[in-house]
Structure formats: structure tokens, C-alpha cells
Amino acid sequence: MGTADLALPSRPERTFSPGTLARIYGEFVRVGFVNTIAYRLRYYTGIVTYFIYVSVYYFIWKAIYAHSASIEGFDFSHLLTYVAVGWIMRSFYYNNIDQDIANQVLEGKLAMDLIKPVNPQAMYIAQALGESVFRLVMLTAPTAVVLLLVYPVRRPASGWHLVAFLVSAVLSFFLVAAINFAVGTFAIRLKSILGLLRAKYFLLELFSGLLIPISFFPHVFQVALAFMPFQYISYIPVLLYLGKISGLGILRALGLQLFWVTAMIALGHGLWTWSSRKITIQGG
Template identity: 35%
Template sequence: MMGAYLDFIRIRFITMLAYRVNYYSGIVIYAINIGAYYFLWKAIFGEQQELAGFTVAQMTTYVAVSWMARAFYFNNLDREIANDIRDGSVATQMTRPYSYLLVKMMQGFGEGLFRLLLFMIPGMIIVCLIFPVTLPTDPMTWMIYLVMLLFSFLINSQINILTGLFAFFVENNEGMMRMKRVMVDLFSGVVVPIAFFPGWLAEIMKWLPFQAITYLPSSVFTGRTPGSEIAGVFGLQVVWFVVLLVPIWFTWRAARKRLFVQGG
């Protein structure tokens, strides 16, 4: 059975290859975004060598890594699930001998692998040639970051799945999906590192899963997180991954009891 799920990864990866030109243009767009943030933060730092625990070099690397990591963990699983619910195709998929939600996760991972190999890695190489990005030289840091990046994908995908499932209850969750996307980009630390948030808001963010998507992995990668705290930071990602399984399970259980087909 697991082989069937692996096929969903392979099929989505091959499907994405058909549209790879679109992602080549995406590399340019992300490079422009990184450049804009680089010059913005450079102006904010001015003559100062450190702000909120960030040095100029760390901030440059943080911006580049955060945006390129987004290229890997980003997906539209929420929109795919909402579309399946609206057109009624979810009813057919639920009768098949596999887990609908696990299939969606595998499809998202296939897309993520494509983005990693043909978007994130080439984009990071280009960005490193243009901007003064400082990459870690310790292989262990790279290994830890890659594992944390995987959990970034899992947590972001869980939030997307949970958002998509709300289409069972509200029928049109377009506004919710847009709000979710803004919240993830803002509160995960892609737009502004959480260290720059007001104290009270930064404390609130510690109790939300968004920091586990971008801020925590990028802080480890840039060396802002001391080696003695890495295990705790990674453990926090694992905790959020497990915690998010609970609302997904309850929402899916409730959704299956009230499914009605609107079209199809």
C-alpha cells in the first residue's frame, strides 16, 4: 500500500515538470524579493552592526534562506481540497481504498521535491552569487536544517489541509485561505523575523505553530540558535506536527458526517 502512496509523489513530480518554465520565472521573482528585502534591511541597520540579535550578515542570510525555503514548503493543498469539495469529486475519492488526506500530503511532497530541486537549489545558487550570503560550513548544521525544513513542509501542509477542510462547513472558504496565507507569511517570520515583533506579540507567537515553519529553521541555519538549544527548537517542531494532527482528525471526522455534493 505504501508503494501506491509513493506513486502519488512521483506522479505529482512528473506533472510539475510539464510546467517547469513557470518556476524558472519564479526564481527571478524570488531573487527580486530577496534583493528588495536585502536593501531594505541594509537601510534599517544603517551604521549599526546588530539589531534584535541579528548582524547584517545574519540578516542577509536569513532573508535569502527564508524565501528560498518558502519555495519548498509552499503548496496549494488548501485550494485543491476546497475545489474537490465544491465540485463533489471528494465523494468519489473517499470511496477509494486509500487515505484521502495522506494522498494530498504525498502530492504536496511531490510538488515540494520538484520545487526543492528545480526552484530552491538553483535559486539559492543565483542569490549567493548576487548577494553577500554567508552559508554555514558545518555539515551537521546542514543536516539539521534539512530535517527541520522537512518539518516546515509538514506543518505548513497540515495548516493548509486544515484550512481546506473547512470548505465542508462554510462551502466557500476563499477568504479564509487568503487570510491563512497572509498569516503564515507574516507570523512565520518570512516578511519580518519574529525577533523584531513587539514583546507581547512575540510571546504570543511562541504559542502558535507559525514560527516552526520559517523562523526556527532559519535561526538554526544562520547560527542565531546556540548549539545547546537546537534540540529544543527541533523538538518544538515535532510537538507542533503532532499537535496539529488532532484538529485535522476531528475536522475530518466531522466533515465525513456532513458531506453533501454540490455538483459534479
């Protein structure tokens, strides 16, 4: 796994200098990247898969916009761009931390995570980051090229909007990773969480705004979703790209996104502490 390369102290201590920390978690990023290379061929069909995702919604929206010029301030080209950029982003931020934890639990390997003198949450997120860097090169970039060639996707509203979008996309990665980690901790207490993970998968697709902009939801839902982190995964970043958020609104959007990343990391940390205490009791 490459973890053997780490110079582990003979007696695990939990305080490291910032430089050592960066080296350790940097190593996990590398491991995540390298592990993914084994599946590199799968990313070719991944491009096809993402192309199919976008195509289905392209045809649905095309049929809809044949009868109306604008819905909730989106004309067809905005909406097509919304869909395409949303899926392109997803090809980057997507990860399976929750499923990885579930597998570790099922295979009884979770103890290995607990005895490492590192923060398990940071370790899982670092590995996922390595995987996402790989996806960025092997999946996101080619998918973006194909989609831009086939469909009339709009350019970003301005240079500043592009910068804000890119920052936001990175924050999306951390938001999804933090949420997935928090969900994954439930695997420790429940026996099988595959059904739960499937439900979470569809929940995120819908409430992140990936399938349909949040402004299309009934008002009650919009109010409720404003108090949840999901729309910061896809809806807000893509609005930045489209230039539907401007000026100080950009800083406010990024600030709120950062807030939710922090909140979800804190939640995941709390859940892990709570769940791993339970293991100790059971393991006697």
C-alpha cells in the same frame, strides 16, 4: 491521473500492510511529482519571482542598517541571510493543499477522494511532497544559486547546524502541509474560502517569521507566538542555519517542531472527520 495504476482491492478495506501503504502513498508522491512537470516552464519565472521577493527586502534592510549596526542581535549580513534562506526554504515547503481541496469541493470532485480506500490527509500530503521534491530541483536549487551569486549570503554556522537545518526544513514541509490541509477542510462547510486562504497566506508570511524575525515583534506577540506552530515554519529553521540555536537547544527545537507537526496532523484529521460527516448528512 495515474491512480488507475493502483491495484485497488475489489472490496475496499482500510487495513494494509506497511509495505503496501508505502507503495500506495509512494505512488501519490510520484503522481504529485509528475503532475507538476506539466507546469515546469512556470518554474523559470518562479525563480525571478523569488529573486524579486528577496530583493525588495534586501533594499529595505540595507536602508535600515545604514543607520544601525545591529538590531536584536542581527547585523546586516545575518539579516540578509535570514531573509534569503527563509525564502529559499519557502520555495521548497510551499504548497496549495488548501486551494486544491477548495477546488475539489467547487468542482464536486470531493466524493472521489472519499471513495478511495486511502487516508485523504495522507494522500494530499503525499502529493504535495511529490510537488515539493520537484520544486527542490527546479526552483529551490536554482533560486539558491542565483541568490548566493548576487547577494552576500552567509554560510551555515557549522556542519551540524546545516544538518539540523535540513532536517528542520523537511519538518517545515510537513508542518505547512498539515496546516494547509486543516485549513482546506473548511472549504467543505463554507462555500467560498478564497478570501480565507488569502488571509491565511499573509498570516503565515508574517507569523512564520518569513518577513521579519520573531524577535523583532513586541514582547506580547512573542509570548503568544510561542504557543503557536507558525514560527516553526521559518523562524526556527533559519535560526538553526544561522547558528543562533546551539547544543541541546537544537534537539529541543527539532523536538518542538516535530510536536507541532504531529499536533497539526491530528487537528487536520479531526477537522476532516468532522467535516466529511457533514457531507454525508447533506448528501442524504
